[in-house]
Amino acid sequence: MSDKKKILIQLDSDPIPSVFDRIVAIDAGADEVFSYGGIAPEMVRDLIYGAIFTRGTKDLNHTAVFIGGNDLARGEEMLGRAVKSFIGSLRVSVMLDSNGANTTAAAAVASAGRHQELKGAAVLVLGGTGPVGKRVARLCAREGAAVRLGSRSLDKARQACEEMRARIAPGSGSLSPAATQSEAELSRALEGVQVVISAGGPGALLLPKKARERFQQIKVMADLNAVPPLGIEGVDAMDKAADRDGVVAYGAIGVGGLKMKIHKQAVAALFERNDQVFDAEEIFKLGRALPAQ
Amino acid sequence: MSDKKKILIQLDSDPIPSVFDRIVAIDAGADEVFSYGGIAPEMVRDLIYGAIFTRGTKDLNHTAVFIGGNDLARGEEMLGRAVKSFIGSLRVSVMLDSNGANTTAAAAVASAGRHQELKGAAVLVLGGTGPVGKRVARLCAREGAAVRLGSRSLDKARQACEEMRARIAPGSGSLSPAATQSEAELSRALEGVQVVISAGGPGALLLPKKARERFQQIKVMADLNAVPPLGIEGVDAMDKAADRDGVVAYGAIGVGGLKMKIHKQAVAALFERNDQVFDAEEIFKLGRALPAQ
Amino acid sequence: MSDKKKILIQLDSDPIPSVFDRIVAIDAGADEVFSYGGIAPEMVRDLIYGAIFTRGTKDLNHTAVFIGGNDLARGEEMLGRAVKSFIGSLRVSVMLDSNGANTTAAAAVASAGRHQELKGAAVLVLGGTGPVGKRVARLCAREGAAVRLGSRSLDKARQACEEMRARIAPGSGSLSPAATQSEAELSRALEGVQVVISAGGPGALLLPKKARERFQQIKVMADLNAVPPLGIEGVDAMDKAADRDGVVAYGAIGVGGLKMKIHKQAVAALFERNDQVFDAEEIFKLGRALPAQ
Numbered sequence: 085m086s087d088k089k090k091i092l093i094q095l096d097s098d099p100i101p102s103v104f105d106r107i108v109a110i111d112a113g114a115d116e117v118f119s120y121g122g123i124a125p126e127m128v129r130d131l132i133y134g135a136i137f138t139r140g141t142k143d144l145n146h147t148a149v150f151i152g153g154n155d156l157a158r159g160e161e162m163l164g165r166a167v168k169s170f171i172g173s174l175r176v177s178v179m180l181d182s183n184g185a186n187t188t189a190a191a192a193v194a195s196a197g198r199h200q201e202l203k204g205a206a207v208l209v210l211g212g213t214g215p216v217g218k219r220v221a222r223l224c225a226r227e228g229a230a231v232r233l234g235s236r237s238l239d240k241a242r243q244a245c246e247e248m249r250a251r252i253a254p255g256s257g258s259l260s261p262a263a264t265q266s267e268a269e270l271s272r273a274l275e276g277v278q279v280v281i282s283a284g285g286p287g288a289l290l291l292p293k294k295a296r297e298r299f300q301q302i303k304v305m306a307d308l309n310a311v312p313p314l315g316i317e318g319v320d321a322m323d324k325a326a327d328r329d330g331v332v333a334y335g336a337i338g339v340g341g342l343k344m345k346i347h348k349q350a351v352a353a354l355f356e357r358n359d360q361v362f363d364a365e366e367i368f369k370l371g372r373a374l375p376a377q
Numbered sequence: 378m379s380d381k382k383k384i385l386i387q388l389d390s391d392p393i394p395s396v397f398d399r400i401v402a403i404d405a406g407a408d409e410v411f412s413y414g415g416i417a418p419e420m421v422r423d424l425i426y427g428a429i430f431t432r433g434t435k436d437l438n439h440t441a442v443f444i445g446g447n448d449l450a451r452g453e454e455m456l457g458r459a460v461k462s463f464i465g466s467l468r469v470s471v472m473l474d475s476n477g478a479n480t481t482a483a484a485a486v487a488s489a490g491r492h493q494e495l496k497g498a499a500v501l502v503l504g505g506t507g508p509v510g511k512r513v514a515r516l517c518a519r520e521g522a523a524v525r526l527g528s529r530s531l532d533k534a535r536q537a538c539e540e541m542r543a544r545i546a547p548g549s550g551s552l553s554p555a556a557t558q559s560e561a562e563l564s565r566a567l568e569g570v571q572v573v574i575s576a577g578g579p580g581a582l583l584l585p586k587k588a589r590e591r592f593q594q595i596k597v598m599a600d601l602n603a604v605p606p607l608g609i610e611g612v613d614a615m616d617k618a619a620d621r622d623g624v625v626a627y628g629a630i631g632v633g634g635l636k637m638k639i640h641k642q643a644v645a646a647l648f649e650r651n652d653q654v655f656d657a658e659e660i661f662k663l664g665r666a667l668p669a670q
Numbered sequence: 671m672s673d674k675k676k677i678l679i680q681l682d683s684d685p686i687p688s689v690f691d692r693i694v695a696i697d698a699g700a701d702e703v704f705s706y707g708g709i710a711p712e713m714v715r716d717l718i719y720g721a722i723f724t725r726g727t728k729d730l731n732h733t734a735v736f737i738g739g740n741d742l743a744r745g746e747e748m749l750g751r752a753v754k755s756f757i758g759s760l761r762v763s764v765m766l767d768s769n770g771a772n773t774t775a776a777a778a779v780a781s782a783g784r785h786q787e788l789k790g791a792a793v794l795v796l797g798g799t800g801p802v803g804k805r806v807a808r809l810c811a812r813e814g815a816a817v818r819l820g821s822r823s824l825d826k827a828r829q830a831c832e833e834m835r836a837r838i839a840p841g842s843g844s845l846s847p848a849a850t851q852s853e854a855e856l857s858r859a860l861e862g863v864q865v866v867i868s869a870g871g872p873g874a875l876l877l878p879k880k881a882r883e884r885f886q887q888i889k890v891m892a893d894l895n896a897v898p899p900l901g902i903e904g905v906d907a908m909d910k911a912a913d914r915d916g917v918v919a920y921g922a923i924g925v926g927g928l929k930m931k932i933h934k935q936a937v938a939a940l941f942e943r944n945d946q947v948f949d950a951e952e953i954f955k956l957g958r959a960l961p962a963q
Binding site: 104106107111 | 420
């Protein structure tokens with residue numbers, strides 16, 4: 085067993101590296117957190133070199149990288165650069181959670197999955213073309229659900245489905261685009277759906293109560309926006325398996341406890357090996373393995 | 378008992394966060410210091426959110442905030458923003474010590490109080506309208522002294538007294554303005570005074586020796602400026618309860634040992650609860666409780 | 671024995687303080703690393719004041735300063751400012767290793783010295799006027815070698831020798847300039863030489879194989895440039911005491927293991943006393959004392 089300290093290198097795209105991520109890292113068992121703010125993709129390589137050229141291969145699982153900040157697109161680019169900088173076995177485990185998107189999507193899908201078996205279920209993702217929505221859709225499809233990826237624009241929804249198809253294992257669930265702007269479109273999208281997850285931006289109502297009430301088969305609904313008005317009318321941000329008109333409801337803060345547990349679990353797991361890359365799927369898998377709260 | 382690490386979040390208004398404050402924090406028992414430089418008041422809220430939304434309420438006493446930097450006015454604004462960012466019991470303890478002003482004022486008043494009971498005493502604060510001077514005046518008045526807040530401009534002195542009156546508990550000491558520019562004004566201000574504390578800027582002689590010598594009742598004098606010429610002629614920066622013409626004298630460096638002890642004590646005390654706000658008064662109270670050196 | 675934590679203050683001239691130096695510091699036993707990036711010489715004094723005015727004299731060996739970054743000239747200026755900021759016994763140990771120059775030079779000379787007694791040997795330093803080359807020349811001369819400091823310009827070589835003469839103890843080795851541009855000059859410089867160390871910039875071939883092969887007395891050659899083409903034709907960056915045409919060869923990566931050991935050893939040694947200044951010579955001395963790998 086190595087006596088090396090566990091070092092987490094926090095690469096944050098924001099000028100001020102997140103206090104939140106830093107505290108969670110410490111509480112997850114990192115001995116040291118090296119916090120870097122204002123990181124752009126082109127700075128990543130040298131930082132990774134510093135990480136992989138210091139400790140011996142057998143100790144490299146004691147160094148890991150966490151990519152955060154508000155800008156998820158930039159975070160994804162940073163993750164790509166990090167992985168490309170590794171040289172054979174000279175690599176460290178790395179986790180992406182810009183804007184908390186991965187841990188949020190994982191917590192939402194894991195929460196829904198506690199009430200409705202996702203394999204074979206029909207799931208509607210509202211605001212599905214945004215970064216969190218795409219992650220939710222990916223996770224549900226990989227669990228075996230027939231996912232309708234909703235967007236006001238059918239074209240955008242189609243494009244997002246195309247993008248992600250490569251990530252869905254053949255034989256698992258499916259992804260299909262759904263327009264959700266007009267009442268008629270929304271009704272078509274809700275037909276036969278057991279789970280609705282709303283991942284739209286703050287302040288946009290995507291599913292009015294009266295549209296939803298006509299579909300009694302909906303079993304679970306989750307809204308990942310914490311700023312009112314929420315995307316699903318009738319859900320409260322604090323809801324955590326709350327009963328709302330006979331539907332199990334989750335709000336953004338309601339999934340927050342599980343999100344936090346998943347975040348900690350993932351940071352701790354980074355140090356188990358030196359070759360892990362934690363994006364949505366890997367983080368979800370860790371989250372699903374957690375005992376129910 | 379929680380096994381959470383004690384995290385101090387250092388918010389410094391200077392671009393380079395103070396090494397001094399960081400070392401003292403470690404020596405005071407903080408397990409981790411998160412150092413942020415170049416902090417402006419409008420950045421404080423998000424940093425505080427990171428602090429209060431991570432750990433459970435029962436563990437929030439293991440996270441605390443230290444506000445420092447050279448600009449005390451900015452530090453006060455940052456303190457205000459921090460306190461306003463708390464949400465009910467979601468809060469952490471916070472300490473302000475920009476430019477060392479609070480720990481310096483506390484050490485000076487505690488030192489003087491070891492030689493002269495402040496309750497009922499007459500105290501002259503030279504340079505009393507500056508940030509340290511105002512803190513010294515507040516502390517002495519709350520101890521029960523009749524404080525003369527001195528300034529070259531009577532108007533400014535009056536204004537400073539007005540500002541602070543709300544902070545002095547009724548029935549405790551008093552605050553009155555005193556002009557101290559001309560020899561005649563200075564003599565009037567020194568009449569019957571037992572304690573003189575000089576808190577003016579560097580290089581300004583506020584009390585010439587010959588003016589002081591005519592007032593044999595002066596028992597203690599302290600000068601908080603470390604750069605010669607000091608504000609009180611005849612005091613040396615190293616003086617620590619030194620006898621200067623029969624007066625007990627303290628210089629800036631002479632109170633430094635106690636100041637450091639108070640600083641450490643205060644940082645350690647931050648972690649006792651999660652709802653403390655340490656400005657001059659609270660820090661002085663901690664300092665007074667320390668055993669004499 | 672003090673129970674103070676060992677704090678290393680990393681002053682880096684680059685905007686992003688080196689991850690490499692930070693990890694090595696932790697692995698060398700520092701309990702805390704305070705990392706500061708974008709440091710200019712004029713900022714050093716206040717940072718040093720923060721280091722020397724916090725802990726008592728008997729504990730100052732628990733605080734130390736590491737100067738790094740890519741710019742060695744700036745690092746040397748920072749070291750000068752740090753040393754000038756000390757006040758009598760109020761000082762901390764400080765180490766310079768900008769661009770890894772000191773630990774690299776120390777590792778190269780120590781490696782060569784394992785195969786050829788340097789006292790009395792003739793050593794040619796190619797690229798000898800650069801910062802690493804000058805360090806290599808200094809170290810060899812102090813070991814008692816007759817050093818030929820090579821440069822394409824004899825004037826520059828002469829100037830570098832002049833500069834360093836004060837640093838070579840009288841009675842130890844010697845330093846003499848050598849032009850190395852033309853084939854004839856190079857041959858003259860190689861006459862009777864046992865050790866060749868190349869410290870030129872990346873991508874400049876300084877010693878072609880056919881020039882070298884005519885000098886069978888060469889016993890050791892080391893090339894400190896890791897980017898091909900190397901300075902000495904026929905050496906590989908990975909070489910570590912490799913046999914190349916009967917010559918013991920070292921490449922930049924080949925000396926890397928020893929360089930890392932020396933780096934760690936030096937950081938650990940900083941905390942033994944509070945009055946050490948580690949530049950090339952001191953770091954070499956530590957490196958030579960390490961057991962052979």
